[in-house]
Amino acid sequence: MKSRTISSSLEDYLEAIAEIIADKGHAHTKDIAEKLQVKMPSVTNALQALSARHLVKYQSHSPVVLTSRGAEMAAVIRHRHTVLKSFFSELLKLKEDEADETACKIEHVIGETVLSRMVLLIESIAEREDCTPLREFLAETMPKVKTDIGDDSYVIPLNELQIGQSAVVVQVDENLRGVKKFADLGLVSGTLLQVVGHAPFGDLLRIKVMGSCLSLRSRDAAFIGVKLT
Secondary structure, eight states: OOOOOSOHHHHHHHHHHHHHHHHHSSBOHHHHHHHHTOOHHHHHHHHHHHHHTTSEEOOTTSOBEEOHHHHHHHHHHHHHHHHHHHIIIIISOOOHHHHHHHHHHHTTTOOHHHHHHHHHHHHHHHHOGGGHHHHHHHHHHGGGOOOOOOOGGGOEEGGGOOTTOEEEEEEEOTTSTTHHHHHHTTOSTTOEEEEEEEOSSTTEEEEEETTEEEEEEHHHHTTEEEEEO
């Protein structure tokens, strides 16, 4: 079980201190303020809180020193960040800065069991020979999955897709009847789907979503905006 002894904010300070020491050999309050882009009073308050928890040794006008417990906790935090960044960059194919930023947001809430399983997943996909097709698929497909299209002219109704075409859901009109039902089926912003055919009766579309096939009336599909991948 993961034990949380300090806040997310203090974890950021502990991680920053460890990184600065690794880079420069020592960490001054000014270095910490610059790295985290915060004001000096905030740094002072955080260092006092970390010192009270025996995670750092802090004196004015002297470098900040990690205690053995503080260094151990900082190593755990940095490991979480490294694993998450690797997951987002290597598997989800996010750009480095986006992967780093996303890892920073999630590293404070993820449990160690989940993290360990992510490590196993990353290593398996990267090293197993039978995962070669999956690596190729991720490399080709992941960069295409985007919802920040910026220009509405790229959005088309789902019912206009041709058989075999793939697209990403970018918007679902609130006037769609049974919108919650479709959300439960996976038809939400960011979902990758593919039109695989037409049902034999009526105006039903057959689409593949999250590994499953479902039927959707064309008049309902018209309320779902997608972007071709």
